[in-house]
Amino acid sequence: MGSAMDERVDFLVIGSGIAGLSYALEAATHGTVAVFTKAEFAESNTTYAQGGIAAAVGEADSWELHEHDTLVAGAGLCDPNAVRHLVRSAPDAIEWLMETGARFDRENGDPDNPLALGREGGHSRHRIVHHADKTGWEIERAVTNAARANPRITVYEHAFVTSLLTAQGRCVGARVMLPIGERKVLARATLLAAGGCGMMYTHSTNPRVATGDGIALADAIGATIANMEFMQFHPTTFYHPQMRGFLISEAVRGAGATLRNHLGTRFMYDCDPRLELAPRDVVARAIDAEIKRLNTWCVYLDTTHLPPERLAEEFPTIGAKLAEAGIAMHKHWIPVVPAQHYSCGGVVTDLDGRTSVPGLYAAGEVASTGVHGANRLASNSLLEAMVFGRSAADAGAHEPAPSEDVDDRPVPHSIPENDAIAIRRQLQKLMTDHVSIVRTDAGLKQAKKGIEKLIKSYDAAPVAPFSVYALETRNLLVAARHVVEGAAARRVNVGLHYNEDLT
Ligand SMILES: Cc1cc2nc3c(=O)[nH]c(=O)nc-3n(C[C@H](O)[C@H](O)[C@H](O)COP(=O)(O)OP(=O)(O)OC[C@H]3O[C@@H](n4cnc5c(N)ncnc54)[C@H](O)[C@@H]3O)c2cc1C
CATH class of the missing domain: 3.90.700.10 (Succinate dehydrogenase/fumarate reductase flavoprotein, catalytic domain)
Known part of the structure; x- marks a missing residue:
């Protein structure tokens, strides 16, 4: 495999969950798309989503009510423009998903009846569109099939993105490790759709791919990251x-x-x-x-x-x-x-998924669009990933061609997996003990100190052959640092952030 620019596409996507694939399907109407995903195609938080997608499609419902419930859940910290964009786009997003092939439950199981709508905590109406209790699986099935069938989309599995490429302050693509070796891929627009970071805790509902890679990739090129304490x-x-x-x-x-x-x-x-x-x-x-x-x-x-x-x-x-x-x-x-x-915070974006670094977009769980504020309303996340992912694709179509004059940036090294395992275990214990549901000032201080020490241990460990597990562990440390710093800086208890010393 060559070491220079090995590939050039219009759109580069990191992640094959609902955010990445909604973006890819929309972006393909504008140009060529390469999707890189570090495990199997469908291994993502999306696949495990059970409950469904919130959308005001019921008779007695309206986007205003959905908006109201979202704002109440967000405890005053939502961006009202982002929420309005979300709830107004929701019925269309459901239509789009059904056109893409997703099947949702109908009342009394009759395909001619209206959609059967569930109700979840914080929702004032029945508005959860679902496919039994495996809605995410059904959605992922539909978007995966559509992406596979699209000749403009190429999906690379077991393709681990190790860093983002920049040139004169713009993101111009990414460096990817494939089973056949490393590639640099240039693109006009790069989408971070790398999902969550649940693996920083001992108990998480997330699958093993949720290692905060998107946060660490964005952090390395100075993109703004916020609200990770939520x-x-x-x-x-x-x-x-x-x-x-x-x-x-x-x-x-x-x-x-x-x-x-x-x-x-x-x-x-x-x-x-x-x-x-x-x-x-x-x-x-x-x-x-x-x-x-x-x-x-x-x-x-x-x-x-x-x-x-x-x-x-x-x-x-x-x-x-x-x-x-x-x-x-x-x-x-x-x-x-x-x-x-679920991580409510992440890489800060505008309504079109633009981050603070030109050329870099973010959507889905890795992003902080302003929709969730201090707390996510149930079943708003699949919706958010889809709505902002698709808006980002349309915005990305206007980006200029990428420069080949790429900055030389050091890439994190792998360490022996036994060392990485020990570091990850210690991180999980620190986060679970001190940065989970109930926090304290002393606990946050201890967590911060512990994470800095673990980052030093990682960086001082011997260089080992390429290891996804090791690099994910390094990424988790960076993402955890954002959670702790956010929690320490938030001096009022609001939404998901609860510090006993502030009551
Ligand atoms: C058990 C469970 C139930 C849930 N139920 C619901 C629900 O009912 N309704 C709802 O709205 N939300 C629900 N959620 C939340 C929702 O599923 C997620 O927030 C959403 O699916 C995130 O989508 P995403 O596309 O941003 O990320 P994901 O679906 O997690 O996809 C991330 C992708 O990025 C890839 N990736 C990560 N790092 C790299 C890298 N370095 N290189 C290459 N690829 C990389 C991963 O392999 C994966 O393909 C649930 C979550 C879980 C875990």
Whole structure:
């Protein structure tokens, strides 16, 4: 493989989740697109999304109500223009997805009926468009098939983007490690759609690819990153001492599930008048407090009062996974704990996904568009990824051709994987102990010191052959530093940020 500019495309996309592929499909109407994705095509947070996509498409709904609910969840820190762009574009985005091939549930299962709409915490109306409890899988299936069929889109799997290329202050592409060697790819517009960073915590609903790479790539070229302290923890992740946790969708609470401690008490009565349908941060903090108060491992989600046939129809995937652990939803309480779920902050963009670095765009979970403010309203993230991803593609079409006079920038080195494993474990413990649902000033200081020490250890470790795991670990450290710095700087408790010393 040559070492100079090996490839030139109009649009370069980093990531093949909903943000990357919505962008790619739109960008292909303007030019050639290369999508680089570090694992298999469909391995992304998108694939694991269960509940659905929020859109005011119901009879009794309106974009104004969706806007109101989004602003309330964001606790005063949303960008109202971004929210309006999101909610007004939502019905079109659903149409676009269906035209692209996504199938959504209809009322009473009849294809001629209107869309069946679920309701989740913080939504004042039924407005969650879904495909049973595997909506993300269905969306990813549809956009993946459409991208594969598009002759202007080339998708490279197991293609790890190690750094962004710049020339005279512009982003002009990226350096990518492919199974056949390294390539430099020049593009007029580069989209960061690298998803979240859940792997910085011990418990996360995210898959293994969520390692904050997009944050670190943007950080390395000086793009503005903000609001990373607003880390959403999903209140109800299946807890089992031996099995890997998985998400018990909010839709289960929407269907009427109740939360109980091991004594059977419905503790949400003492926390919030909206009970189990209070916003996620409220429910997550309530569970965290209850677990600490009773010194237990978990609390329980009770679905035993719901009709078994309804549970089977609406939650087939969750039901099947629980059955592997010997739990029947209609008979047993489900043990649950909160786990890291979604990063509201990220690389700051405008309404067209432009970052502070010309030529570089961001969409999806890696971006901070202003939509979520201090807390994301449930099911707004797939929507945001799609809406801003598609706007970014249209904006990118106007970017100039990239210069070949690329800056020489040092690229992080790999270290032995055993060292990387030890560093990642320590990072996860630091973040889980000090930078999760409830924070303190002393804990944040300790986390900051610990992360700086881990970055030094990484940089001082011997250079080893290329390792995705090692470079991801370096990226997680950079992303975690943003979370801690954001949390330390935020001197008021708002939305997802809760520091005990500020109350
Ligand atoms: C369990 C679960 C349930 C959820 N449920 C919902 C829901 O019901 N509704 C909702 O709106 N949201 C939900 N979310 C959130 C939502 O799924 C994500 O926010 C959204 O899918 C993010 O899409 P994305 O395209 O930004 O990132 P992702 O879908 O995570 O895609 C990121 C892509 O970037 C690639 N990548 C990363 N780094 C690199 C690199 N260095 N080089 C090359 N490629 C790279 C990854 O391999 C991946 O392909 C859920 C999330 C989880 C984890």
